[in-house]
Every structure is written in structure tokens, then in C-alpha cells.
Amino acid sequence: ETGVTQTPRHLVMGMTNKKSLKCEQHLGHNAMYWYKQSAKKPLELMFVYNFKEQTENNSVPSRFSPECPNSSHLFLHLHTLQPEDSALYLCASSQEQGGTYEQYFGPGTRLTVT
């Protein structure tokens, strides 16, 4: 595997379900991100992790719970979601402190909440 991978690519879940999105980066980066991309809206940054520590939470509802067990893996745990949470969820990584800061994105998980 190369770059940033995300699984699953598609997910349909009911409002009472619990599911998790997984992201893995194979670039040796030290920062990881979750973004939400909804139709006709700008890309929304949700969470930022630097060296496994969460450094930014952009007022994301608690029904989204991130987890970063190491610098290569990032999860987004989902529970009791709402239909308006349906979107493309993108994971990204970057090299901070000595890098040129560009972020590399995974292919995304298309989430549909029914």
C-alpha cells in the first residue's frame, strides 16, 4: 500500500448504529487529519493530530469520536449519527516540523446515514 488509505470506501448506517472509519498513512508523516466534505459546502476540518496528540477539534459533535493510536493510524468512531452527517469523510496526513506542510489525502469514505 502507498499513500493514504481509507476503509471502508462506502458505508450505509442507521441512526442507532455504531461504526468506525479507518485511515492509514504509509508516508512516515507525523500529523493526521479528518475532514468532512458535504455537497455544496467548503471542506470542513474536523480534527487534527500531531504526534498522536489531538491538537484541534473544530467544535465537532460528540457523536464523532476520533482515535489516533500511533502516527500511522487514525480512526473516526461514529454513533447515533444524524442524516445531515451523510458526507464524504476524508483523511489526510502531512509532515510537520521540517516538511513543506502539504497534506496528502486518502480516497475518502462515502457515508450515508439512513
Add this chain to the structure above:
Amino acid sequence: AQSVTQLGSHVSVSEGALVLLRCNYSSSVPPYLFWYVQYPNQGLQLLLKYTSAATLVKGINGFEAEFKKSETSFHLTKPSAHMSDAAEYFCAVRGTGGGNKLTFGTGTQLKVEL
């Protein structure tokens, strides 16, 4: 705080014609600037980046962008459009004052017609 404005949510060009996608930024510090492309059902792919070296930056797929501080612009161009260039393009800015955050524009959908 930084911001990005992309003029024109939709741009249509003929195959072989010049592509010009506009991006203006606002940043209180010298910025890092990026252009990304997104094809349907995929993540964002980095096209090119400006990191305070040369003001004319060349990227992948024949695209280039010029940083103009006096105009606070970073427009993306390609001399000759190809059908495969049809996609959504995002401009992003990161201030050098600290923090990982990239601020994205709302995107420009490029259509290439025969």
C-alpha cells in the same frame, strides 16, 4: 487568520483552450499556497505548492500557478485543456505563523467541452 476566495464555482473551456482558475488569498503572514484537484468519488490530489521559493510554480499534468503578492493571488493555469482535466479544483492557504491548518476555497468545477 487566513482565507481563500475562488472566483467562479464553475468554469467551462473548450478542449485545447487556456485554463485559468482564480484564487485570491488573505493572510497576515507570508503564506504557503496549494492547489488540489478532486476527481469524482476520489480524494484530493496535490497539483502544486508555493512555499516562498520561485513565484512561478510548476505542477503535475501541465498546470502551473504564479504567486503575486501585490495582487494576493495564486491563479492556476494550463495552456491547453484536455478532457481529462475535467474535475473540481481547490485552492488552499496555510499561514506560516504556526498551526497545521489549511484553509480551503469553495472549489471550482472545471468542465472541458469538445
